[in-house]
Amino acid sequence: MASLAPTTPWTEGAKDDYRGCPVTTLKVDMHTERLIIANAVMAVVTLALGGIAALLIALTRWQAIHLLPAVWFYRLLTLHGIDMLIAWIVFFEMAGLHFGSTILLNARHAAPKLAWTGFIMMTVGGLMANAVVLFDPNSNVMFSAYVPMKAHPLFYLSYILFAVGALITVITFFINIVTAKREGRFTGSLPLVVFGLMTAAILATYTLLEGAAAIVPAFFWSLGILAEYDPGIYRNFFWGFGHPAQQVNLAAMVSIWYALAQMTVGIRPVNEKFSRLAFILYLFFINLGSAHHLLVDPGLSFAWKAVNTSYAMYLAVLGSMMHAFSIPAALEIALRAKGYRKGLFGWLRNAPWGEPGFSALVLSMFLFGWIGGVTGVTIGTEQINMLVHNTLRLPGHFHATVVSGTTLAFMGFTYYVIPLIFRKELKLKSWAKWQPYIFGFGMLLTSMGMIVSGLQGVARRNWDITFAGVVPGTVEISLAVFGVGAILAVIGGIMYVTIVLTSILTGPRLEASNLLLLTGTHNPIIDSTKLTDHQMEDKQNQPKGALVLVFAFLVWFAIYYFTNWWLLGRTWFIR
Amino acid sequence: MLAPEKNWWKPMGRMEKSWLTVAFVWCVFLTVMMPLWYFYGKQNVPTETYKTSPADYGAKVNAFVEQYTIGTDEATGFPIVAAPPGSDVYIRASTWQWYPILQLEKGQEYRLHISSMDLQHGFSLQPVNINLQVIPGYDYVATITPTSAGEFTIVCNEYCFVGHHTMVGKVFVTEEK
Numbered sequence: 001m002a003s004l005a006p007t008t009p010w011t012e013g014a015k016d017d018y019r020g021c022p023v024t025t026l027k028v029d030m031h032t033e034r035l036i037i038a039n040a041v042m043a044v045v046t047l048a049l050g051g052i053a054a055l056l057i058a059l060t061r062w063q064a065i066h067l068l069p070a071v072w073f074y075r076l077l078t079l080h081g082i083d084m085l086i087a088w089i090v091f092f093e094m095a096g097l098h099f100g101s102t103i104l105l106n107a108r109h110a111a112p113k114l115a116w117t118g119f120i121m122m123t124v125g126g127l128m129a130n131a132v133v134l135f136d137p138n139s140n141v142m143f144s145a146y147v148p149m150k151a152h153p154l155f156y157l158s159y160i161l162f163a164v165g166a167l168i169t170v171i172t173f174f175i176n177i178v179t180a181k182r183e184g185r186f187t188g189s190l191p192l193v194v195f196g197l198m199t200a201a202i203l204a205t206y207t208l209l210e211g212a213a214a215i216v217p218a219f220f221w222s223l224g225i226l227a228e229y230d231p232g233i234y235r236n237f238f239w240g241f242g243h244p245a246q247q248v249n250l251a252a253m254v255s256i257w258y259a260l261a262q263m264t265v266g267i268r269p270v271n272e273k274f275s276r277l278a279f280i281l282y283l284f285f286i287n288l289g290s291a292h293h294l295l296v297d298p299g300l301s302f303a304w305k306a307v308n309t310s311y312a313m314y315l316a317v318l319g320s321m322m323h324a325f326s327i328p329a330a331l332e333i334a335l336r337a338k339g340y341r342k343g344l345f346g347w348l349r350n351a352p353w354g355e356p357g358f359s360a361l362v363l364s365m366f367l368f369g370w371i372g373g374v375t376g377v378t379i380g381t382e383q384i385n386m387l388v389h390n391t392l393r394l395p396g397h398f399h400a401t402v403v404s405g406t407t408l409a410f411m412g413f414t415y416y417v418i419p420l421i422f423r424k425e426l427k428l429k430s431w432a433k434w435q436p437y438i439f440g441f442g443m444l445l446t447s448m449g450m451i452v453s454g455l456q457g458v459a460r461r462n463w464d465i466t467f468a469g470v471v472p473g474t475v476e477i478s479l480a481v482f483g484v485g486a487i488l489a490v491i492g493g494i495m496y497v498t499i500v501l502t503s504i505l506t507g508p509r510l511e512a513s514n515l516l517l518l519t520g521t522h523n524p525i526i527d528s529t530k531l532t533d534h535q536m537e538d539k540q541n542q543p544k545g546a547l548v549l550v551f552a553f554l555v556w557f558a559i560y561y562f563t564n565w566w567l568l569g570r571t572w573f574i575r
Numbered sequence: 576m577l578a579p580e581k582n583w584w585k586p587m588g589r590m591e592k593s594w595l596t597v598a599f600v601w602c603v604f605l606t607v608m609m610p611l612w613y614f615y616g617k618q619n620v621p622t623e624t625y626k627t628s629p630a631d632y633g634a635k636v637n638a639f640v641e642q643y644t645i646g647t648d649e650a651t652g653f654p655i656v657a658a659p660p661g662s663d664v665y666i667r668a669s670t671w672q673w674y675p676i677l678q679l680e681k682g683q684e685y686r687l688h689i690s691s692m693d694l695q696h697g698f699s700l701q702p703v704n705i706n707l708q709v710i711p712g713y714d715y716v717a718t719i720t721p722t723s724a725g726e727f728t729i730v731c732n733e734y735c736f737v738g739h740h741t742m743v744g745k746v747f748v749t750e751e752k
């Protein structure tokens with residue numbers, strides 16, 4: 001049976017600098033605590049900056065409002081991409097890596113100095129990128145900064161600083177794990193959540209190296225030291241970094257899903273082998289995905305693109321489909337074991353919907369899979385991409401993955417970090433209860449609005465679509481849906497930032513006494529250790545509902561997928 | 576979140592196995608669809624590409640325009656160019672215009688060349704919704720057959736600095752003769 005109690009004391013002779021967590025009984029290294037706080041604060045700050053930009057650009061793209069002048073639209077769009085996709089997500093993940101490599105292993109932080117160096121570099125890089133984009137007239141080049149569009153050299157330098165800082169943090173993750181193992185903090189295998197984070201960290205390592213391969217030459221090119229930089233090669237390297245970076249987000253998000261499921265419902269993974277195998281599939285195949293962004297580029301053969309875009313037979317997609325069953329199944333078994341056995345979905349009706357960690361988990365999984373995943377696989381199909389490339393369908397897809405999926409999961413997780421790591425009482429609890437729903441629903445409308453507009457030909461990164469005079473009138477409707485959704489999502493975002501800031505800035509330090517925030521005083525983590533093999537295997541507890549859900553998902557997937565082939569078949573002949 | 580039991584290498588349950596099998600079959604199917612369409616479908620992503628330079632490409636475009644111009648577009652002052660079916664036709668992308676204006680015939684095949692003189696641009700033909708990346712230094716050749724007639728618009732859908740949204744071009748397609 002898995003154990004919660006700390007095992008061995010810190011290394012002989014080393015000064016004890018840890019506290020025991022009263023809720024989980026885990027050891028919390030004080031270095032880790034401070035590192036998590038610093039990274040989480042930067043994450044929330046950059047989310048707020050990116051969120052202000054989000055509101056303004058969304059109200060510009062909603063053609064009926066068309067708020068900003070063109071220059072400011074492009075500038076804030078560049079800023080939005082950087083602050084959201086790079087800063088917010090990566091800072092949060094770094095906090096997660098510190099958490100996973102020490103606290104979850106009952107271990108100490110073995111390289112705090114190095115970790116702070118990484119953090120400072122990331123912070124300087126992140127803030128510098130914001131400043132350059134805002135104040136330099138030529139650096140509104142979007143976060144992808146396609147060569148030969150030339151930004152200020154400091155723009156590239158800020159990327160390099162940020163990436164190297166992140167790489168250093170990732171290295172401390174590995175140092176911590178090795179140290180923990182050597183010092184006997186844990187025996188046997190890593191916990192599943194740490195295993196998932198390890199997948200993310202390994203992916204992050206080569207992702208960041210490839211990022212350097214793209215950006216370092218661009219830096220020298222912007223200085224005039226390098227005379228020429230082939231734009232095709234830049235694209236290849238840039239997406240060799242940009243796409244796997246999304247898989248880092250994916251692996252981190254799935255790890256957080258497992259954590260949230262355990263923290264709010266008390267699941268036991270149904271089959272550790274199954275879940276771990278799914279992570280391993282990410283590790284091996286997901287790096288091929290950079291081709292997704294190059295599907296309609298000149299100079300690449302069909303065979304290269306087809307093999308790469310499908311991750312050698314969609315094996316990474318298979319990984320996600322495995323998690324898509326394994327997590328709902330584990331939730332179902334745990335809830336059935338509590339006695340909620342009526343019908344196929346009685347367990348779902350009795351789930352803790354008022355607990356923000358649970359609602360964030362379910363909405364994140366649903367939106368990520370049903371919208372983000374299905375659209376992603378479809379538009380990543382070599383030929384279908386021709387209908388989609390650089391239309392609004394693209395941002396529609398990734399606002400369902402990295403926003404409705406990853407961001408929402410991270411938001412839900414934050415609410416537990418506040419009492420457990422910041423040691424502050426969570427304020428505005430009733431807001432926290434509604435926040436995942438408002439953000440999730442807003443984002444659903446946002447991405448649907450984008451997808452439907454894009455289907456009608458509306459381009460992404462475009463200040464005024466009416467110039468073209470080709471978009472049909474129905475676009476006004478889909479853009480209005482998008483606009484209303486964006487406003488809702490921004491309200492959800494403001495609620496999140498307000499809850500976090502109010503909680504951490506006001507009130508005294510308070511040791512947490514309870515894991516659940518809103519729905520009870522029992523401790524699901526302890527509950528999960530009491531789930532017996534017998535209960536897991538009981539006929540009455542089998543996850544029939546989850547199986548129905550995944551099959552329904554597959555049907556929807558197939559419908560969307562074939563509709564797109566049909567659409568492709570109606571356009572001009574081309575080869 | 577907790578360390579697993581010592582021995583977590585257990586056989587998968589019946590449900591896991593069946594879902595894994597079905598999901599795997601679906602993945603194989605997704606994979607097979609691409610080569611199937613490649614051989615039997617009528618819409619495939621062009622792959623023919625030549626290295627070029629802005630100077631060379633610009634010269635080709637000018638020669639093409641000189642040879643086949645049939646008129647001038649009132650609104651833009653750009654030449655309207657109609658080459659015989661089956662021939663090579665050229666479009667030049669630069670900040671912020673698509674040059675010249677092509678006139679094609681429905682049901683006929685053309686070898687459409689696209690390249691950029693400066694930044695990357697996005698060739699987005701509307702409303703048929705065909706989207707291709709345009710990269711300087713690469714002459715991208717799409718063999719196309721219009722299956723509908725009328726006036727079509729080329730939108731730039733790769734960001735190319737502040738005039739990006741003004742970068743629109745035109746293609747005319749006449750009915751089959």
Ligand code: HEM
Nearest residue numbers: 054057058081084085142143403407460461462486489490
């Ligand atoms: C409050 C919610 C949000 C709203 C309303 C929103 C809205 C938008 C809009 C309107 C665009 C521009 C689409 C275009 O014209 O091409 C955009 C782009 C983008 N968004 Fe968001 N967004 C939100 C949150 C996020 C988050 C949390 C992330 C990342 C984690 C994110 C990542 C991106 C990226 C990467 C782009 C593309 C930028 C580019 O094309 O260079 N967004 N978003």
Ligand SMILES: [Cu+2]
Nearest residue numbers: 696731735742
């Ligand atoms: Cu352009």
Ligand SMILES: [Cu+2]
Nearest residue numbers: 731733735739
């Ligand atoms: Cu453009």
